[in-house]
Amino acid sequence: FHRMGAYTVLLLAMFFIGFSWKIQHLQWRSRLILGLVVVQISLGIFNVLWGLPVETAILHAAVGDLLLLAALYNARRLWKARGQ
Numbered sequence: 001f002h003r004m005g006a007y008t009v010l011l012l013a014m015f016f017i018g019f020s021w022k023i024q025h026l027q028w029r030s031r032l033i034l035g036l037v038v039v040q041i042s043l044g045i046f047n048v049l050w051g052l053p054v055e056t057a058i059l060h061a062a063v064g065d066l067l068l069l070a071a072l073y074n075a076r077r078l079w080k081a082r083g084q
Contacts, residue, residue, distance in 0.1 A: 006044060009067075013037045016071065020078050029074045036067040 017034055020026040043060040050056060 006041070010037060010041070013067075013071070016074070016078075020074055023078070023081050026074060026077055026081065029070065029077065033067065033070050033074060036063060036070060039063050040067055 013033055017030045020030045040060065040063045043056055043063060047053075047056050047060055
């Protein structure tokens, strides 16, 4: 179930990045979100391969939080930029 959610987040992130990539001042935020998605997926893979060590699980949760915050902030900026 967790992996299905991860696939959904990946698809939504790619869709979101596609929209915000065209706006100049949002490109670095899009790169940040893309980087966080790559790190999040990598940590998820390491969690499975290494048998869920505590440090990796904590980093996976922390990066997920950062990804959510970055996406919400970027969505707000994208909403403002589209409304202008």
